[in-house]
Amino acid sequence: MTRHERIAQAPTEAAFLSVRGIQGYYGESYIVQDVSFDLAEGQILALLGRNGAGKTSTLRTLARTGTPQLTAGEIWMNGAPLHRMKAHQAAAQGLALVPEDRRIIAGLTVEENLQLAQIAPPVGWPIERIYELFPRLGERRRQEGVTLSGGEQQMLAIGRALAREIKVLLLDEPYEGLAPVIVQEIAKTLELIRDQGITTVLVEQNAVAALKLADRAVILDTGSVVFDGTAREVLEDEALRQQYLAI
Incomplete structure (x- = not known):
């Protein structure tokens, strides 16, 4: 399967969170370039890539924080057009970012x-x-x-995120600096959250741990999507992992 065939694959589930061709930039430098993916309600997406691939920038663009600035594309959450909203408005719709x-x-x-x-x-x-x-x-x-x-x-x-009524949880490096036993505890928590129907986008350098938890995976390289498919596909594709994740 070629890189472009992977990107073109459509998810089989109805989309609860739909991201369509978003672009974001700092100043005159584009950091997020034409990123698209779909998630069904309650799914976990592992958003992966090497350092500097644009993972955190993508989360911030989704959260409508203002940096990077969203310059193109659409973000739909349960029918709500987040791309037309400011950060506090998106949060009121049920979007939560844990930085x-x-x-x-x-x-x-x-x-x-x-x-x-x-x-x-x-x-x-x-x-x-x-x-x-x-x-x-x-x-x-x-x-x-x-x-x-x-x-x-x-x-x-x-x-603190759960203390608000949320529908989509954006998590940035939740395992960073934690002991393996605590990582396992956080992972079990995310599984429980998934069981409550909360959709999660997980950015994590511990790619293997993230993939074992996730339903779907998107890999970024220099701000663009180079893979969109199931987490299992990434776990089973050694060449893909070595090329884009160095694992």
């Missing part, structure tokens, strides 16, 4: 970080339900969020 740096608010406890996410509607999971998902957060609810371990901060960042 690589997690952005835990200093000076606030774990519980206060979660409560802050629920100040304005639409409210998502009750805080006690988030504690059931992440018992460690419940144990540390009175502890300042920024003093948590890296894995616990990642749990808090995901929990």
Whole structure:
């Protein structure tokens, strides 16, 4: 199967998140170039590529953060035209970005970080339900969020997203710097989130771990899609992995 044949393949499921030819740039430099993919409700997409391939930039473009600026293309989520919205409007529609740096608010406890996410509607999971998902957060609810371990901060960042009513979760490098046992715990959490019907786009340098979790995979190279298919196809295609992922 050629590179172009892989890109042209259409998913068999009805699209809940549909990305069509988006382009984004910083200044005069295009970082995201004609990126397209479809996801069914509740699916997990592994968005992969080498460093500098445009993965984080694609997430930020989807989240409508303003950088990179979306200059072309369409983003549809459950029929809502996110490409016409600002970041807060897209968030109100149910799109949540958990950035690589997690952005835990200093000076606030774990519980206060979660409560802050629920100040304005639409409210998502009750805080006690988030504690059931992440018992460690419940144990540390009175502890300042920024003093948590890296894995616990990642749990808090995901929990804060779930505290809002979300339909699509964008995750940027959730496994970075975490011990293997914590990576497994986060992966199990993402499986539970998938079971709740939440659609996830996962950017992760630990490509094998991401592929084992994901339903679909998109590989980027210099901001463009070079593969769009199932996660299993990538796991079984050694030449593809070596060429674009070096694994």
